[in-house]
Amino acid sequence: MSTATTEKRPRTKKPRKTHSTLIIGAGFTGLGTAIKLREAGVEDVVILERADRVGGTWRDNTYPGAACDIPSLLYSFSFAKNPNWSRAYSPADEICAHIEDITDDFDLRQLIQFDTEVTALDYDRHEGTWTASTAGGQQYRARTVVLASGPLSNASFPNIRGIESYEGKKILSAQWDHDYDLTGKNVAVIGTGATAIQIIPEVVKKAASVKVFQRTPGWVMPRLDMPTPKVAQAVFAKVPAVQQAARNALFLSHEVAATGLVWDTPVTSLIERIGAAHLRLTVKDPWLRRQLTPEFRAGCKRMLMSSDYYPALQKDNCKLITWPIATIVPQGLRTADAVEHHVDAIIFATGYDVQLGGPPYPITGAAGRVLQEEWAGHAQAYKSASTHGYPNLFFTAGPNSGPGHNSLLVYVQGQISYAVAGIRTILDKDLVSLDVRPDVQAKHNESMQKRLKRTTWMSGCTSWYLTKDGFNGAMYPGFATQYLRQMQNFRADDYEMVSHGARRLWNVPAAEAV
Amino acid sequence: MSKTMDMEEMLQKIKDRQWALADIDWDAPGAELITDEMRPRLKAFMADLCWIENVGARGFAAMAKKAPNDTIAEIYRYFHAEEQRHANAELALLKRWGMLEDGEIPEPNVNIRLAIEWLDKYADDMSLSVLGTVIPMLEVALDGALLKFLLDEVNDPICHAVFEKINNDESRHIAVDFAVLDMLGHAKARKLAIEFVSGVASPGLIIGALMYIPLLNRVRNEVVDMGLQPERLYVAMGRFKKLGDRGEATHRVPLYQVLKWHAAMVINPKHPYHLLANTMVTLSDHYPKFLLRPIPTWFKELTYEPVSSTVSKPGARKDAA
Numbered sequence: 119m120s121t122a123t124t125e126k127r128p129r130t131k132k133p134r135k136t137h138s139t140l141i142i143g144a145g146f147t148g149l150g151t152a153i154k155l156r157e158a159g160v161e162d163v164v165i166l167e168r169a170d171r172v173g174g175t176w177r178d179n180t181y182p183g184a185a186c187d188i189p190s191l192l193y194s195f196s197f198a199k200n201p202n203w204s205r206a207y208s209p210a211d212e213i214c215a216h217i218e219d220i221t222d223d224f225d226l227r228q229l230i231q232f233d234t235e236v237t238a239l240d241y242d243r244h245e246g247t248w249t250a251s252t253a254g255g256q257q258y259r260a261r262t263v264v265l266a267s268g269p270l271s272n273a274s275f276p277n278i279r280g281i282e283s284y285e286g287k288k289i290l291s292a293q294w295d296h297d298y299d300l301t302g303k304n305v306a307v308i309g310t311g312a313t314a315i316q317i318i319p320e321v322v323k324k325a326a327s328v329k330v331f332q333r334t335p336g337w338v339m340p341r342l343d344m345p346t347p348k349v350a351q352a353v354f355a356k357v358p359a360v361q362q363a364a365r366n367a368l369f370l371s372h373e374v375a376a377t378g379l380v381w382d383t384p385v386t387s388l389i390e391r392i393g394a395a396h397l398r399l400t401v402k403d404p405w406l407r408r409q410l411t412p413e414f415r416a417g418c419k420r421m422l423m424s425s426d427y428y429p430a431l432q433k434d435n436c437k438l439i440t441w442p443i444a445t446i447v448p449q450g451l452r453t454a455d456a457v458e459h460h461v462d463a464i465i466f467a468t469g470y471d472v473q474l475g476g477p478p479y480p481i482t483g484a485a486g487r488v489l490q491e492e493w494a495g496h497a498q499a500y501k502s503a504s505t506h507g508y509p510n511l512f513f514t515a516g517p518n519s520g521p522g523h524n525s526l527l528v529y530v531q532g533q534i535s536y537a538v539a540g541i542r543t544i545l546d547k548d549l550v551s552l553d554v555r556p557d558v559q560a561k562h563n564e565s566m567q568k569r570l571k572r573t574t575w576m577s578g579c580t581s582w583y584l585t586k587d588g589f590n591g592a593m594y595p596g597f598a599t600q601y602l603r604q605m606q607n608f609r610a611d612d613y614e615m616v617s618h619g620a621r622r623l624w625n626v627p628a629a630e631a632v
Numbered sequence: 633m634s635k636t637m638d639m640e641e642m643l644q645k646i647k648d649r650q651w652a653l654a655d656i657d658w659d660a661p662g663a664e665l666i667t668d669e670m671r672p673r674l675k676a677f678m679a680d681l682c683w684i685e686n687v688g689a690r691g692f693a694a695m696a697k698k699a700p701n702d703t704i705a706e707i708y709r710y711f712h713a714e715e716q717r718h719a720n721a722e723l724a725l726l727k728r729w730g731m732l733e734d735g736e737i738p739e740p741n742v743n744i745r746l747a748i749e750w751l752d753k754y755a756d757d758m759s760l761s762v763l764g765t766v767i768p769m770l771e772v773a774l775d776g777a778l779l780k781f782l783l784d785e786v787n788d789p790i791c792h793a794v795f796e797k798i799n800n801d802e803s804r805h806i807a808v809d810f811a812v813l814d815m816l817g818h819a820k821a822r823k824l825a826i827e828f829v830s831g832v833a834s835p836g837l838i839i840g841a842l843m844y845i846p847l848l849n850r851v852r853n854e855v856v857d858m859g860l861q862p863e864r865l866y867v868a869m870g871r872f873k874k875l876g877d878r879g880e881a882t883h884r885v886p887l888y889q890v891l892k893w894h895a896a897m898v899i900n901p902k903h904p905y906h907l908l909a910n911t912m913v914t915l916s917d918h919y920p921k922f923l924l925r926p927i928p929t930w931f932k933e934l935t936y937e938p939v940s941s942t943v944s945k946p947g948a949r950k951d952a953a
Contacts, residue, residue, distance in 0.1 A: 279647075304941060304942060326942065327941075327943040328943070329943060403929050404752075404929075405929045405930040406929065408756075413697060434943070434945060435942075435943055437943040442706075442709055444647075444650035445650065452650070452652045452654070454650055454713030454717060455713045455714075455720060456651065456652045456653045456716075456717035456720050456721060456938075457652065457653065457938070457939070457940050458652055458653070458654045458938055458939045459939075459940050460939055460940070461941075580702060
């Protein structure tokens, strides 16, 4: 996480040169973008990374049990496969090691500026360049920028009444403290989402007691995790086409799930039946089953994948508590049934500071407008990648790009190829600026919102996909195949372009052209 | 009751007014004011009261699933917990008065057991209009008669302090209950009729009535035995009518009319209804125990302990019944 302090502002150091591209973030997305840019002949790339290592979310999330919930074969880039995944769903440290390997294999380390946290991005409309200010004072300038800082890169303690009074150990899932030993401790876990269901089975193995505080139960599907057979690893290593075939098969099976998870259809009901059967088969007590039964359509909130969560909850040292938390007190928490629970530690698996309104650092565009202010109501972009008024800037995991049924990295690959096409256009045509046309963007968003109406996300639940007023600027309403087709088709006509050549032709004063 | 109750505001108020067993000094003087003469009947009464709170809690759990919006669902989630809180507090009073051995939880009577069975089997399938009508009746009876009577009889200041807190919670419950009942009354006549016919014709509600009638009369008889003027209970039942009729559209809820008619019968001690109801109480005493299903785990969550430090699993205990 951030090591920067804001108490003493360091002296600003002006940029030394103008690079072709700045990439913000050295996680999967940032590194993947660098690989593809270099493949496309863009060599002058700088990656700014706030930490001292690559890995992004997989470097930060080291809580016990952290793993992907999409099969590893699909949760990786098709252009940087790993034949050696140890399991169907790999643990976080293995994914992180894979990201380190990619960095070395593609010789990316030299491009990365570590310990460099971006604090602001400003566009210079005369030069057509972006300047990134950083916590250390050094500025970086480039003709194009790819934002690869991730939508869930920040987390903080939730705003629960009395939290500041707690005297025990507070642990945030995204900033796990490995020096604190949970062995023999009485522990509370707040939250039952995707992170919590991975943490709980691990904590139950060590702690004396675990109380799980749940507000809303989610749909839990069995996760068929198993070690990858040695034979398969050997075949994948020797014949990459076999691994690609396995990946394609997984991709297609996830695409089929979209018919129930993206759109509210009879398939959604079928998925709910599978979830209910999973619950019935693994949880004996009818009341516990009732407490764990979701009250929203499958897919409306993120699907949970686990085969060890339900068994863990039923262990003798674990208990699910569904009473609302009235307040946190110095020794633990009080629930609304009047009982005070004393615990040595509270694990907060309460989610991330979801960045529906743009990255946490201000981005100032062509007309001096700040992106976060524009997006404070509803975030919108064109094809999730460009937004009018912020030329030469490409988003990844941008508005309406989220998958509810398939691998995020499949979508990211689409975003990378779109950004590369855009950047190549700027460099090849020697453009000052490439800015998406407002009418094109408006039309795109109209269609997005229309298509979203029939999706499970809009079926009545509240989730982190939606803003407070129920606007969905997060998810893509379609198959991954449709999204990829959209992203592979970069149409220059959709953009307003100003070239350096045209400026000279129209005799723009030299002072402005410089 | 205003039909325009601001539910968001109500939810915030509920969150702001939470209290816990730990707020109360259970060892403070006053317990000695309970006379030996009162003990056996007070114990039976408090045990029933505590189980009725728990039954009410389960009713709110069912209502949370039917709530017309997220805010009301969250309110019902709190009410579910608060009824549990009341039961826990009443258990703690029993403990304070030396009426419970360590770890002892009083046995529910057969009518409570039957009510639990009914709730577990049918409550989640009942429409909001059925639940939303029955629950206020239960709460008004509890709040208006039983609790007030108890305070007249018992001088223990801690008991008074606890019931002041409980009453404050209950007044919010009743306000929301009747606001929702009024909301339900604004539905189209056709919808009300369909829900009523399908609700009443359902075996669930018929069996429910068979549970409810003797339960109500047993508690009535119990408090009368303890010296409660039956009129007190009747005044409370009358309050159900008064609060309901204040609503703009509550009278349009058919089940409300049925319960009002039923309340009128209960109020009249000379009504032949009591012959039927008391016969049912006697009959239920002979209800074969082996037909009772095992007590559900939610029923065993009650505790008089203000603090819980480890995990105790009620479900893991073998059920003796």
